[in-house]
Amino acid sequence: MTTPTVRQRRVLLVVGGGIAAYKTLEVVRRLRERDIAVRAILTRGGREFVTPLSLASLAGDKVYDELFSLTDEAEMGHIRLSREADLVVVAPATADLMAKMAHGHADDLATTALLATDKPVLIAPAMNPVMWEHAATRRNVAQLRADGIAVVGPEGGDMACGEVGTGRMAEPAAILAAVLARLDGGVGRLAGRRAVVTSGPTHEPLDPVRFLANRSSGRQGHAIAEALACAGAEVTLVTGPVALAPPAGVATVEVESAREMADAVDAALPADIAVCAAAVADWRPAEVRDAKLKKSDDGSALTVALTANPDILKTLAQAGPRRPRLVVGFAAETEDVERHARAKLAKKGCDWLLANDVSPATGTFGGARNRVVLFERDGGAERWPELAKTELAERLVARIADALEADTTAAVGAG
Numbered sequence: 001m002t003t004p005t006v007r008q009r010r011v012l013l014v015v016g017g018g019i020a021a022y023k024t025l026e027v028v029r030r031l032r033e034r035d036i037a038v039r040a041i042l043t044r045g046g047r048e049f050v051t052p053l054s055l056a057s058l059a060g061d062k063v064y065d066e067l068f069s070l071t072d073e074a075e076m077g078h079i080r081l082s083r084e085a086d087l088v089v090v091a092p093a094t095a096d097l098m099a100k101m102a103h104g105h106a107d108d109l110a111t112t113a114l115l116a117t118d119k120p121v122l123i124a125p126a127m128n129p130v131m132w133e134h135a136a137t138r139r140n141v142a143q144l145r146a147d148g149i150a151v152v153g154p155e156g157g158d159m160a161c162g163e164v165g166t167g168r169m170a171e172p173a174a175i176l177a178a179v180l181a182r183l184d185g186g187v188g189r190l191a192g193r194r195a196v197v198t199s200g201p202t203h204e205p206l207d208p209v210r211f212l213a214n215r216s217s218g219r220q221g222h223a224i225a226e227a228l229a230c231a232g233a234e235v236t237l238v239t240g241p242v243a244l245a246p247p248a249g250v251a252t253v254e255v256e257s258a259r260e261m262a263d264a265v266d267a268a269l270p271a272d273i274a275v276c277a278a279a280v281a282d283w284r285p286a287e288v289r290d291a292k293l294k295k296s297d298d299g300s301a302l303t304v305a306l307t308a309n310p311d312i313l314k315t316l317a318q319a320g321p322r323r324p325r326l327v328v329g330f331a332a333e334t335e336d337v338e339r340h341a342r343a344k345l346a347k348k349g350c351d352w353l354l355a356n357d358v359s360p361a362t363g364t365f366g367g368a369r370n371r372v373v374l375f376e377r378d379g380g381a382e383r384w385p386e387l388a389k390t391e392l393a394e395r396l397v398a399r400i401a402d403a404l405e406a407d408t409t410a411a412v413g414a415g
């Protein structure tokens with residue numbers, strides 16, 4: 001894998017005092033996964049919600065929380081702290097912190113660093129909906145925007161305080177996307193590219209109450225869709241029934257059966273990138289009963305005839321002029337993984353195939369981690385270490401960006 005050598009990017013993260021601070025820890029984890037350095041300032045209020053130790057452990061750096069700590073002032077003044085970063089992020093940005101920022105207060109390390117910085121600032125507000133709607137907060141937000149400060153969120157929905165309305169901090173994925181966009185000068189590596197991703201199982205109806213399905217959770221496909229969106233791609237995620245929230249910044253189309261999935265994928269074309277991570281049922285009941293199927297009184301066995309479903313990956317890979325430039329499939333195998341994967345790559349006609357072992361002992365189906373071997377059409381094979389599905393998604397997306405950048409004129413895998 002070719003990774004461009006660039007200077008490590010740095011974020012100064014101010015963690016304010018709000019329940020949403022726990023989500024900030026996830027943002028830190030994801031920034032670190034991308035090798036972005038995170039130096040954190042924990043406000044006095046922030047300390048009530050997350051510990052300096054958890055923040056420091058995830059950030060891999062010490063956490064700053066006192067303005068007049070002599071050692072820190074000697075080692076790292078607040079001016080340097082705020083200037084060494086490429087971007088300053090405030091998450092959660094409480095109503096109080098925003099009011100102080102809007103008025104230029106500097107009465108603790110966080111506000112002093114925010115006043116002293118010459119770097120772009122991104123805030124992720126989080127507060128009670130009534131506080132968010134209050135005229136004072138509206139004035140402060142308007143002032144901060146006028147001062148050139150970028151704002152991500154807040155979102156609507158149920159609040160931790162039990163109220164419903166706008167005020168929930170943006171999800172980690174949305175904050176991450178906003179951070180990456182700013183660090184990359186507003187342009188992700190896949191900006192301007194269109195991608196379609198399939199995810200989850202399909203449900204193949206037998207009668208109004210029964211269906212054939214499989215154990216796919218959709219975690220891998222959803223993580224890939226989200227990672228593509230974070231890299232700036234315009235993503236359509238076509239997903240079978242899953243228990244996951246639609247990823248932020250992705251157009252999600254929910255389907256049930258393989259045929260519905262095939263139609264939705266077709267409607268999402270043209271695309272530059274296709275990633276088929278869905279566990280599509282290969283067969284469906286040949287006949288779908290209008291009424292619930294009754295068991296017979298004599299207890300005799302039921303035979304259900306199955307008919308083949310469309311192969312979405314193969315259709316995409318062999319779509320002629322409508323073929324996405326890069327078509328990526330997965331091979332879910334339970335034995336002799338590599339041999340089956342190579343045969344599948346040839347049969348489907350895709351460019352890359354990520355082969356994973358889904359036998360029950362691996363815990364891949366429904367689990368949070370995955371281990372794959374990436375097979376390329378030209379015969380190359382890359383064995384990846386076991387990774388969290390989110391990390392695997394990010395690695396795949398970096399690999400996709402490398403491939404598209406390396407060959408912007410000729411088709412990466414046309415044929």
Ligand code: CTP
Pocket residue numbers: 198258276277278279280281282309310311312313314328329330331332333344
């Ligand atoms: N796939 C698809 N449409 C299907 C079946 C599979 O798009 N009807 C895609 C999957 O999303 C995956 C790849 O094909 O990217 C391989 O899926 P897998 O279940 O491993 O292979 P199958 O083609 O179903 O072959 P088999 O079950 O015989 O191993």
